[in-house]
Amino acid sequence: MSGSDEIGIGERLRFYRQGRNKTQAVVAGLAGVSEDYVSQIERGAKTPTIGLLHKFARILGVQVSVLLGEPTFEQNGTIHPVASELHRRMMSFGAPDSGADIDLAGLRRRVDTAWEIWQTSARRYTEGAEVFPALLSDVQAAARSFRAFGEVEQRREAARLSSDMYFLLRTFAKRIGRTDLSLVAADRAIAAAYETDDPLRIAGAHWNLGHILIAQNEAEAAEETVVHAIEELKPHLDGGGDWVAMSGALWLVASVTSVRQGDAWAARDRLREHALPAAESTGEGNVLWTVFGPTNVHLHAMSVEMEAGESAEGLSIADRIDVTSSPSLERQTTFYLELARLHEQRRDDAAVLLHLMSAEVSGPEDLRYNVLARDLVRGLLKRARPSMAPQVRALAKRIGLVAA
Numbered sequence: 360m361s362g363s364d365e366i367g368i369g370e371r372l373r374f375y376r377q378g379r380n381k382t383q384a385v386v387a388g389l390a391g392v393s394e395d396y397v398s399q400i401e402r403g404a405k406t407p408t409i410g411l412l413h414k415f416a417r418i419l420g421v422q423v424s425v426l427l428g429e430p431t432f433e434q435n436g437t438i439h440p441v442a443s444e445l446h447r448r449m450m451s452f453g454a455p456d457s458g459a460d461i462d463l464a465g466l467r468r469r470v471d472t473a474w475e476i477w478q479t480s481a482r483r484y485t486e487g488a489e490v491f492p493a494l495l496s497d498v499q500a501a502a503r504s505f506r507a508f509g510e511v512e513q514r515r516e517a518a519r520l521s522s523d524m525y526f527l528l529r530t531f532a533k534r535i536g537r538t539d540l541s542l543v544a545a546d547r548a549i550a551a552a553y554e555t556d557d558p559l560r561i562a563g564a565h566w567n568l569g570h571i572l573i574a575q576n577e578a579e580a581a582e583e584t585v586v587h588a589i590e591e592l593k594p595h596l597d598g599g600g601d602w603v604a605m606s607g608a609l610w611l612v613a614s615v616t617s618v619r620q621g622d623a624w625a626a627r628d629r630l631r632e633h634a635l636p637a638a639e640s641t642g643e644g645n646v647l648w649t650v651f652g653p654t655n656v657h658l659h660a661m662s663v664e665m666e667a668g669e670s671a672e673g674l675s676i677a678d679r680i681d682v683t684s685s686p687s688l689e690r691q692t693t694f695y696l697e698l699a700r701l702h703e704q705r706r707d708d709a710a711v712l713l714h715l716m717s718a719e720v721s722g723p724e725d726l727r728y729n730v731l732a733r734d735l736v737r738g739l740l741k742r743a744r745p746s747m748a749p750q751v752r753a754l755a756k757r758i759g760l761v762a763a
Contacts, residue, residue: 367403367734367737368400368406368407368412368426368427368730368731368734369400369401369402369403369405369734370401370403371425371426371427372397372400372401372407372415372419372426373401375419375421375425375426376401376419379419379420381418381419383397383398383401386415386418386419389414389418390411390414390415390418391414391621392411403734403737403738403741404738404741404742405703405738406700406703406731406734406735406738408665408666408668408700408704409619409666409731410618410619410621410666410667411666411668412426412427413576413578413619414621416576417576422575422576423574423575423576427730427731441488441491441492441535442532442535442536442537442540444492445491445492445495445528445532445537445540446537446540448492448495448496448499449495449499449528449540449543449544449547451496451499461500461501461504461505463501463505463513463516463517463520466494466497466498466501466520467516467520469490469494469497470494470498470520470523470524470527472490473487473490473491473494473524473527474523474527474648476490477527477530477531477689478645478648478650478686478687478688478689479686479687479688480688481688481721481722481723481724482723482724483688483689483722483724484534484535484724484725484728485724487531491527491528491531494524495524495528498517498520498521498524499521501517501520501521502517502518502520502521502551504517505517506518506554514554515554515555515556515557518551518552518554518555519551519555519557519560521547521548521551521554522548522551522552522555522560522563522564523560523647523648525544525545525547525548525551525567526544526548526563526564526567526647526648527648528540528541528544529541529544529545529548529567529570529571530567530570532544533570533571533574534725534728535728538571538574538575541571541574542571542575544567545564545567545568545570545571546568548564548567548568549561549564549565549567549568551564552564558591558592558595559595559601559602559605559646559647560647561588561591562588562591562592562605562606562609563605563646563647563649565584565585565587565588565609566585566588566605566608566609566612566647566649568581568584569581569582569584569585569588569609569612569613569616570612572584573612573615573616573619578615578616578619578620579616579620581612581615581616582613582616582617582620585609585610585612585613585616586613588609589606589609589610589613592605592606592609593606599640599641600641601644601646601647603637603640603641604637604638604641604644604646604649604651604652605646605647605649605651606633606637607633607634607637607638607641607651607656608646608649608651608655610629610630610633610634610637611630611634611651611655611656611659613629613633614626614627614629614630614634614659614663615659615662615663617629618662618663618666618667619666623663623664623666623667623669626663626667627660627663630656630659630660630663634656634659635653635656637651638651638652638653638655638656639653643684643685643686645686645687650685650686650687650690652684652685654680654681654682654684654685654690655685655690657676657679657680658680658682658685658690658693658694658697660676661673661676661677661680661694661697661701662697664676664701665697665700665701665704668704670701670702670704670705671705673697673701674698674701674702674705677694677697677698677701680694682694682695688721688722689722689725691721691722692718692721692722692725692726695714695715695717695718695721696714696715696718696725696726696729696731696732696735698710698714698717699711699714699715699718699732699735700731700735702714703735703738708739708742708743708744708747709747711735711739712739712743712747712750712751712754715732715735715736715739715754716750716754718732719754719757719758723757726758727758727759732758733758733760736751736754736755736758736760737755737760739751740752740755740760740761
């Protein structure tokens with residue numbers, strides 16, 4: 360079975376369903392949807408929610424990434440070439456030197472700038488690919504050197520830089536289709552965070568790990584990870600501010616683990632009882648680049664309804680969200696993509712197209728490489744009315760789905 364993005368999610372689902380000798384009726388029954396709905400997904404007439412994809416993956420015994428297909432940066436049909444460079448540098452272990460020529464303050468500025476690129480640039484994939492590999496090597500060299508020769512505070516600052524860099528690589532590697540590198544980065548982020556002796560960064564590292572475990576269809580393990588981190592933070596919550604915000608960010612991940620395990624009510628409870636009060640206490644913020652605040656809580660509430668198939672409630676929540684208040688372009692783009700999926704559930708193709716075009720404005724590279732977004736466009740290509748067809752085809756050309 361080819362992993363080409365020209366093969367849709369529905370076709371992959373049919374391939375693996377048939378390979379497991381399961382009928383549409385059996386898969387539908389186990390997933391809690393109708394046989395007709397599975398049929399529509401396999402024909403490309405419907406795009407499944409992320410939650411439903413996770414159910415299909417468990418039923419068929421495959422990774423979610425297999426059903427999605429590896430995201431590609433359509434360069435000779437392969438994953439972005441920076442992936443192999445990041446892999447090489449992550450696995451490179453040079454000998455430490457004295458650290459005399461290492462500028463920790465300069466490295467801090469570079470790491471912060473890299474995060475700013477990732478969260479605020481519309482060309483974040485392209486610009487990130489130009490910056491991340493060399494920065495990774497320099498951060499790793501600093502960590503080795505100061506671990507061997509540095510004073511306590513130098514070692515801790517080098518460890519802070521390492522954990523922050525690995526936080527970034529976790530999300531970047533996942534987005535370019537290298538979940539293996541993403542998991543390695545998340546694991547190294549935890550190791551580096553413990554070297555800082557900073558409970559806040561340790562909690563942030565578990566937040567990172569929770570995300571990649573969810574992406575690998577390990578919702579139970581992700582839940583265990585973030586709930587443990589929440590418990591570890593409790594003695595610090597009287598400090599308010601960043602401590603409360605990090606706890607709230609972990610509760611957001613916990614809510615995702617609930618809906619991915621089929622318990623939307625538990626997800627809603629975690630948002631209402633824990634994440635929202637934390638957000639109301641702290642306001643909008645970005646502690647350790649988690650983008651936690653009321654806006655992100657409402658975005659997660661919308662996502663929970665989308666994954667639960669409650670499109671009307673999801674759209675009602677969306678109407679109350681001012682996504683421009685989020686400091687992250689990625690979150691803004693995700694908002695528009697999830698709005699498109701909610702409208703797709705209601706078969707409102709005009710609204711699907713409108714929100715896909717909004718997503719393209721806020722994150723053109725995200726739209727080009729997001730597999731679910733491409734499947735939404737592919738579905739529109741198959742069923743769009745003649746009055747919409749030219750706009751849909753133009754969008755498909757811009758994101759490289761059809762030849763220009």
